[in-house]
Amino acid sequence: MVRVRIAPSPTGIPHIGNTRTALFNFLFAKHNKGKFVLRIEDTDQKRIVKGAKEAIVEILEWLGMDVDEMHIQSERLDEYKKYAKVLVESDLAFEEEGAIWMKMPKGKIFSWQDKIGNKKISFKSDVLEDFVILKSDGFPTYHLANVVDDHLMNISHIIRGDEWISSTPKHILLYESFGWKLPLFAHLPVILGPDKTKLSKRHGAKSVLDYRSEGYLKEALINFMALLGWGPSANKELMDISEMISLFDLSDVNSASPIFDIKKLDWMNGEYIRRTQNSKLKTQIWEYLGKKYPIQIIEKTIPLARDRIKKLSDYLPLCEFFFKEPNKYEIDLSQKKDMLRHVLNTLKGLRNWKGVVLGEKMQKLASSLKIRNSEFFMMLRVAITGKKISPPLNESMEILGKEKVLERIKNAMPL
RNA sequence: GGCCCCAUCGUCUAGUGGUCUAGGACGUCACCUUCUCAAGGUGAAGAUCAGGGGUUCGAGUCCCCUUGGGGCUACCA
Numbered sequence: 001m002v003r004v005r006i007a008p009s010p011t012g013i014p015h016i017g018n019t020r021t022a023l024f025n026f027l028f029a030k031h032n033k034g035k036f037v038l039r040i041e042d043t044d045q046k047r048i049v050k051g052a053k054e055a056i057v058e059i060l061e062w063l064g065m066d067v068d069e070m071h072i073q074s075e076r077l078d079e080y081k082k083y084a085k086v087l088v089e090s091d092l093a094f095e096e097e098g099a100i101w102m103k104m105p106k107g108k109i110f111s112w113q114d115k116i117g118n119k120k121i122s123f124k125s126d127v128l129e130d131f132v133i134l135k136s137d138g139f140p141t142y143h144l145a146n147v148v149d150d151h152l153m154n155i156s157h158i159i160r161g162d163e164w165i166s167s168t169p170k171h172i173l174l175y176e177s178f179g180w181k182l183p184l185f186a187h188l189p190v191i192l193g194p195d196k197t198k199l200s201k202r203h204g205a206k207s208v209l210d211y212r213s214e215g216y217l218k219e220a221l222i223n224f225m226a227l228l229g230w231g232p233s234a235n236k237e238l239m240d241i242s243e244m245i246s247l248f249d250l251s252d253v254n255s256a257s258p259i260f261d262i263k264k265l266d267w268m269n270g271e272y273i274r275r276t277q278n279s280k281l282k283t284q285i286w287e288y289l290g291k292k293y294p295i296q297i298i299e300k301t302i303p304l305a306r307d308r309i310k311k312l313s314d315y316l317p318l319c320e321f322f323f324k325e326p327n328k329y330e331i332d333l334s335q336k337k338d339m340l341r342h343v344l345n346t347l348k349g350l351r352n353w354k355g356v357v358l359g360e361k362m363q364k365l366a367s368s369l370k371i372r373n374s375e376f377f378m379m380l381r382v383a384i385t386g387k388k389i390s391p392p393l394n395e396s397m398e399i400l401g402k403e404k405v406l407e408r409i410k411n412a413m414p415l
Numbered sequence: 416g417g418c419c420c421c422a423u424c425g426u427c428u429a430g431u432g433g434u435c436u437a438g439g440a441c442g443u444c445a446c447c448u449u450c451u452c453a454a455g456g457u458g459a460a461g462a463u464c465a466g467g468g469g470u471u472c473g474a475g476u477c478c479c480c481u482u483g484g485g486g487c488u489a490c491c492a
Contacts, residue, residue, distance in 0.1 A: 166487035377450030
């Protein structure tokens with residue numbers, strides 16, 4: 001029975017690095033029809049950040065990584081004390097200054113076969129030192145709590161970040177001292193930032209919640225994280241979660257540290273937006289914007305916007321003119337008064353207010369005014385939207401409606 | 416400093432001794448399409464597989480060294 005766990009400490013909001021570790025655990029568990037356990041490692045009281053635990057749970061829920069069990073270490077203090085005592089009684093540990101220390105034996109070699117890269121890693125015990133397993137405040141250190149819990153919770157595979165490699169010999173010592181069976185270890189290479197150093201809050205690594213509020217889709221984020229250090233042999237890129245689950249294999253995980261490149265995430269997010277059904281995208285944008293804009297108008301604009309946005313947050317800058325009048329014009333229209341008047345007069349008499357019809361009319365008008373199409377449309381675009389970049393004008397005018405279009409052209413004409 | 420891990424286009428990667436004068440994706444550039452911007456289509460540039468030694472008939476793929484990068488070295492996790 002495969003049982004894996006993620007063991008975050010509630011010292012901050014998880015970023016891409018922690019979350020990818022969770023994802024790999026999740027994929028591995030599901031692929032093997034095993035269990036996915038969440039264990040909050042809140043054994044360092046000083047570093048606990050309020051709300052972090054809730055954020056961890058929220059992120060897992062948002063991404064759809066449902067946990068089968070949840071444990072909290074601070075509720076299990078008796079357990080750790082009990083096992084620390086066992087070690088003291090068998091003379092493998094000792095007490096000093098209120099803390100309990102594990103004795104590091106000499107002349108031993110600790111080694112294991114790591115599932116990432118399928119390589120043997122070994123450490124000489126002589127370079128290691130005695131270490132604290134129970135702190136003087138009564139809380140265990142990571143090493144003790146981790147080993148005790150992983151054993152008690154029947155964890156079969158420990159899939160965690162690379163930064164734990166140097167601690168693994170300590171954990172092996174503990175397992176051996178208790179006479180417990182060793183789990184399998186898989187140490188994931190850490191994700192590096194563009195500066196090639198470890199992704200961390202200190203380096204401004206954004207929390208996963210930040211990505212959500214910037215308008216990234218969970219499907220895109222998951223897909224992107226999965227590809228950081230994992231290359232399915234099929235060489236597939238765009239995959240939904242069920243495909244990832246069926247393809248996932250620890251032996252396909254790279255040993256080298258990947259660098260986080262947001263450009264590819266942006267592209268992927270755009271891909272996912274383009275694959276989202278109109279009706280679903282409409283709701284997502286409406287909710288993303290705090291339900292403040294009329295959903296009927298959003299709905300009409302979706303076909304025009306979907307190919308033009310990479311993130312949900314790109315929608316408003318592109319489509320804001322549908323909801324309110326421009327308050328400035330990106331091009332000076334002061335020399336265009338005559339032309340705008342022509343447009344106004346032509347449009348006034350128009351009965352059939354459809355994009356195609358508008359298109360034909362405008363083309364004709366442009367040629368009769370002897371002005372290049374592109375120039376003509378640009379003038380009109382700025383007059384109506386205020387901007388040099390907008391969705392296609394004819395369709396936008398149709399959505400906006402005759403009344404508003406006429407009004408805007410009028411307002412754009414300098415006195 | 417010590418110990419450990421790592422090394423294929425700018426980035427994510429495919430590649431597990433011969434089919435690799437190294438494939439795909441993002442990004443970049445050009446062209447097509449076009450009312451702007453996108454999207455889409457076509458194409459291009461971009462990696463002497465970090466460097467040097469081996470092993471082998473043959474190495475990106477195995478071994479060693481060097482270099483570079485990263486991690487750990489707390490009564491943090």
